[in-house]
Amino acid sequence: MTRVRNLWAGVLCILGVAGLYAQNNDEVLFTVEGKPVTVSEFNYIYNKNNGDEADYSRESVEEYLDLYKKFKLKVQKARDMKLDTIPELINELAGYRKQLADSYLTDKEVSEDLVREVYDRQAYDVKVRHIVVKVPSRATDDQVEEARQKIESIAERIHGGENFAEVAKVASEDATTRLNGGELNYLTAMLPNGYYEFENAMYQLEPGEVSEPLKSNVGFHLVQVIDKRPARGQMHAAHILLRKKKNGQPAEGVKELADSLYNVLQKGGDFAQLARQYSEDSNSKDKGGDIGVFGISTYENNFEDAAYALKNDGDISEPVETSIGWHIIKRLDKPEREPYDQVRRRIQADIKQDDRYQLAKDQMIEDIKEMAGFTENTELLQQFIDSLDETFYSYKWQIPQGVSGTLFTLGGQDYSMGIFANEARKNTRKRLRFSKSAPLEASVMELYNDYVREQAMEYEEANLEQKYPEFGALMREYREGILLFEATKINVWDKASQDTAGLREFYEENKDDYMWKERADMETLLVITEDKKLIKKISKYFKKHSGEEVVEKFHSQETPVTYRSSTHERGDLDVAGINWKEGAISDERYDSKSNTAKLRKITKIYPATPKTLKDARGYIIADYQDSLDKEWIESLERQYEIKVNEEVLDKLIRD
Structure with a gap:
């Protein structure tokens, strides 16, 4: 497949062919042998390749129109040569479609929604408190159920009117937050892996509301939202730190020194110089106190509040007390929130490492099944399971006789028990990986659910062109790109490299173009x-x-x-x-x-003399290819009728 990827990149560079798709009721810009090319198709190409310089001047529009007409002529010739019926090319395109459809579907129906969700949530900071009932990392089913019942009983107390913070102090198993009523301060998306349900509750609840019990990596939670505010975002600051303790002993005169330094700064003192001289933060003092860019909940509340209260770059705070000492903070910069398009890929990379991605994929499958009218015969599946024995976990297993019928229906198509059983038989590797101590029913259900997911994905992928016109455009790019490559290879590239007589004749006619200098x-x-x-x-x-x-x-x-x-x-x-x-x-x-x-x-x-054919062979072949391509286009223009709708073309011009 590398060949097509490389060739299509070249085609795009030369012709600017990308994202070709039509919209309903499009006006037709031109036809090739009666086959229409719409305005939206041309507009997409033109804008894609001109970017900010897409001025729709007559010169530029007609230049692109000429290129695209030539492209369509070659594609028409490829079809007439029946190149679109070659099995190798059909299989190559099918392989590309499968590869593109998999990524396109997850990007469109999973990734894009999750990225937008994170970005929108990052516009707000949410202050929460929670109650935790922990679950051991390798908990038994009984331990999980015990924890579930405990959190549900706590939820009943709170829904019955008890104060959340007071209950947290006695019932929460989070030692870090229990004493202050479970308060976690302000948080923002996205939370660490394993806390997607927590994050959902945090953003979906209104201040004062309490969630139902939810699960995370550490156990079960109840979440109460305290406050929501516009996100503080990031801050770039510097500070001078004067510690309260030195060598483990309380230091004297720290506040007085902080006040004195603040007065010096108010009179125009050099912050960076004073930080190097007085600050007791070894990580930042040599950098003039610069602590870099940080976000909320990075430092103690007093420090954070003072830093974010500074309105302008260069503003300096009065001395601020924290648990370690007194700080004088200088705002260096307040980075603006980046536009969605600039952060999209970064967020996308993060969510693909998060369990929310798999949860969303699972939900996508359920949505596809519902849309496709999925029904299943659970009784037939149970009959199949009951007919199995331990040979199911070995190479020796054979499909049992007598269990047949429609197992499930998806998108109007019936899937028989025989088809599923045969897939299970072929999936020897997975059957052998199952633990023989595991119930047969659990093993079969895992295979069955995987099979249903695969069929649901194939159903959705088969309908991508109808659901997403831009995917149809993408496939047209590859389809026409493959055809263009093959047709050009036959009519130009192979001929130029193999037609020695034609190459020699071309050289003799143009040898003055290949001269040695003195x-x-x-x-x-x-x-x-x-x-x-x-x-x-x-x-x-x-x-x-x-x-x-x-x-x-x-x-x-x-x-x-x-x-x-x-x-x-x-x-x-x-x-x-x-x-x-x-x-x-x-x-x-x-x-x-x-x-x-x-x-x-x-x-x-x-003196200057012509190069021999051997001396300039590479240049001559390239020029011969150009000559053959030009002749080929001229012959196609004579062979096929092109009609341009001048009235529609004039509407595109903005001179």
Whole structure:
């Protein structure tokens, strides 16, 4: 499949063909042999490739129209050549469709919704309190049920009128928050993996409301929302820290020193300089107090509130007390919230590592099943399960006889028990992975649910073109791209590389386009010596003698002398610094590190002459391909009728 991906990238670059899709009731811009190309299709291409420069001037629109007409002519020819019936190409396109459909479906119906959800939620900070009943990481079913019953009994107390915070103090198993009534301060999306239900409750409840029991990675929770506010976002700040304790002992005069430094700053003192001199934060003092960019709940409330209260860059807070000391905070920058398009991919990468992604995929499957009228015969499935024995977990298992009928219906299509049983038989690897101690029913249900999910996905993927017109456009890109590649390969690329007689004829007709510039033969001497007088002597001798003669006269074990011959065009870097005439010699170039001198001499100059076919073969083949392509287009223009709706075209022009 790499070939199509690469070729289509080239097609897009050359023709600007991307995202071709039509809308209902589109006006037709032009036709090729009666096949319509709509305005929306052309507009998408034009805007895609011009971006901000899509000015819809007549010149630019007509230029793109000409390109697209040529593209459509080639695609029409490919169809007439029956290239769209070649099994290899059909399979190649089917493979691409499957690959694209899988990612497109999850992106459109799962990922995109989750990304937007996170982004919208990040516009608000939510202050919550909670009550936790923990569940061990490897809890038994009985332990889970015991925890569930406990959280439900606590929920009954709160719904019965007891104060949430007071109940949290005695019933919550979160030692960190229990004493302050379960308060967690302000939070914002997205919460860590395993807390999606918690996050949902946090954003769906109104202040004062309490959630039903919900599950997280640590156990069961009840959540109460205390407050919601517009998100504070991020802050870039610096601080000067004066610690309350030094060497474990209370320090004296800390507040007084903080006040004194604040007064100095109020009179124009240099914050960064004072931070380097006085701050006791070893991580930031050498950076002028810069603590970088941070968000809510990073630091203690007093520090955070003081930092976010600063209205302008450069504003400085009065001394602020925290548990570790006194801080003077300077606002350096308040980054604006990034637009959705800029953060979309970053959020998308995060959610794909979060359990919410799988939960949303599972919900998508349920939605597809409902939309497709899914029904199942649970009695038949149970008959199948009852007919099994432990050989189900081995290679020896054979499909039992006598269990048949429709197992489920999806999208109007019946799926028989025989088909599912055969899929289970073929899935030997998974059957062998099941624990023999696990109930047969649980193992079969896992296989069954996987099979239903696969069929639901295939059903949805089969209808993507109807549901998402842009997916149809994407598939048209690949379909027409494959056809264009094959047709061009046959009519242009293969012909240019294989038609030796045609290539020779093209060269003879255009040989003046492949000229050598003036060329010169050059000899280059390399002399290894520390004796610079010897180098001058060799240079003088080299003016009237060949490199070979120089080597014969001066080369020795103590003074190695070598030479080489080469040919260069005028203007080449290798001949820079030498007069362009026969016998011209360069100045000595001496490298003191290697004790090597380099001397160059032009020995012969050749006038400009045509390159041979062998010399310029690559350039000639490329130009021959261009020539063949041009001839091919001209023949297609004679073969196929193109009609442009000039009235519709004029509507596009904005001159």
